[in-house]
Amino acid sequence: MVDDAGASRDGMTVAHAPLALPPAPAYLHRRRALLSAGAGALTGLALGLPLGGCAQNEQLGRAHLILVSDDELEQMSNMAEADIRARSGGPVRDPGRQRALERMADRLSDVEGAPQPRQGFRAELLADRNVNAFVLPNGYSGYLDGMWGCVGGNQDELAIIMGHEMGHLTGRHAQERVSQQRALGLGAAVIGAAIGAAAGGRRYSPAIGAALGLGVALGGSAFSRSHEHEADRLGLIYATRAGYDPRAAQRFWDRMEARHGQGGGPPTFLSAPPTPGGRRERLPTRRRGDPDARAAMAMRGRG
Numbered sequence: 001m002v003d004d005a006g007a008s009r010d011g012m013t014v015a016h017a018p019l020a021l022p023p024a025p026a027y028l029h030r031r032r033a034l035l036s037a038g039a040g041a042l043t044g045l046a047l048g049l050p051l052g053g054c055a056q057n058e059q060l061g062r063a064h065l066i067l068v069s070d071d072e073l074e075q076m077s078n079m080a081e082a083d084i085r086a087r088s089g090g091p092v093r094d095p096g097r098q099r100a101l102e103r104m105a106d107r108l109s110d111v112e113g114a115p116q117p118r119q120g121f122r123a124e125l126l127a128d129r130n131v132n133a134f135v136l137p138n139g140y141s142g143y144l145d146g147m148w149g150c151v152g153g154n155q156d157e158l159a160i161i162m163g164h165e166m167g168h169l170t171g172r173h174a175q176e177r178v179s180q181q182r183a184l185g186l187g188a189a190v191i192g193a194a195i196g197a198a199a200g201g202r203r204y205s206p207a208i209g210a211a212l213g214l215g216v217a218l219g220g221s222a223f224s225r226s227h228e229h230e231a232d233r234l235g236l237i238y239a240t241r242a243g244y245d246p247r248a249a250q251r252f253w254d255r256m257e258a259r260h261g262q263g264g265g266p267p268t269f270l271s272a273p274p275t276p277g278g279r280r281e282r283l284p285t286r287r288r289g290d291p292d293a294r295a296a297m298a299m300r301g302r303g
Contacts, residue, residue: 077137080208108239125148159239168227171234240296256276257276257280
C-alpha cells in the first residue's frame with residue numbers, strides 16, 4: 001500500500017521501500033529462497049498438509065506456502081472493498097482523472113508478468129485526502145485523492161505507485177500473509193473470524209483488514225518489509241515495461257522523504273521500515289543489478 005499516514009497508519013502509507021543496506025550477494029538470495037521453500041515444506045508436513053501448498057513464484061524467485069484458497073481471499077476482499085469505498089467518501093467526481101487512472105491500469109496490465117486477477121485490475125480514485133494507495137486480492141486498487149495531489153498528478157510517479165500495488169498481487173502477499181499466520185497458529189482467531197465473516201456474508205470487520213495486510217488506516221496491519229521490497233522491485237519493472245520513466249521512482253521517494261522529514265509521516269506505501277530515503281538509495285543498485293529491471297530499461301532506452 002501507499003499512504004502518508006505514518007507508521008501508525010500503515011494501512012495506506014507508502015511503506016513499500018527497499019532496504020538501505022547494500023544488496024545481498026546472489027548466493028544469499030538463493031540460500032534464502034531454499035530456506036523459505038524448506039521451511040514451508042516442513043510446516044506443511046508438520047500440519048499434515050500436502051506439499052502442493054508450497055508454490056514457486058517465478059517472478060519472486062522463491063517459494064511460498066499458500067494455505068488459503070483464492071475464493072476465500074476474494075470473498076474477504078469484496079467485503080473490504082465495500083467498506084473502504086464507504087469510509088473514504090466514495091469515488092472522486094472527476095471523470096477525467098478517473099479515466100486517466102483506468103488507462104494507466106490497462107497499460108500496466110498489458111505488460112509481461114503483470115497480474116491478471118479474476119475480476120480484473122480495477123483502479124479507482126477515492127475522495128479521501130490522506131496520502132495513500134492500496135490493493136486487495138480481488139484486484140480492486142484504491143488511490144486516495146491526497147496521493148494524487150501529493151505527486152501533482154504526475155503520470156510517471158503514479159505508475160510507479162500503481163506498479164507497486166500490482167507487485168503485491170503478483171507476489172500473492174495477502175495469500176502468503178494469511179497462510180503463514182494460519183500455519184504457525186498465529187492470529188488463528190483473527191483469520192478464522194475473517195474467513196468466517198466473508199463466507200457467511202456478514203458485515204466487514206477489522207479482522208478482514210488485518211488478514212489482508214491492510215494498514216491501520218484501512219482497518220488492518222501492514223505488509224512485511226520483505227513484501228514491500230518485492231513490490232517496489234516489481235513496480236519499477238512493470239512501470240518501465242509499460243513505457244513510463246523509471247527515474248520517477250527517485251523523484252517519488254525524494255518527495256516522500258521530504259514529507260517524512262516535515263513530520264507528515266510516510267504513506268502506507270512506506271509504512272513498514274525502511275525509510276523513504278533508504279528505499280531511494282536502493283534504486284541505483286536495482287537499476288544496474290536486477291536483470292529484469294535492467295532489461296526493461298534497456299528496452300525503453302531509459303535508465
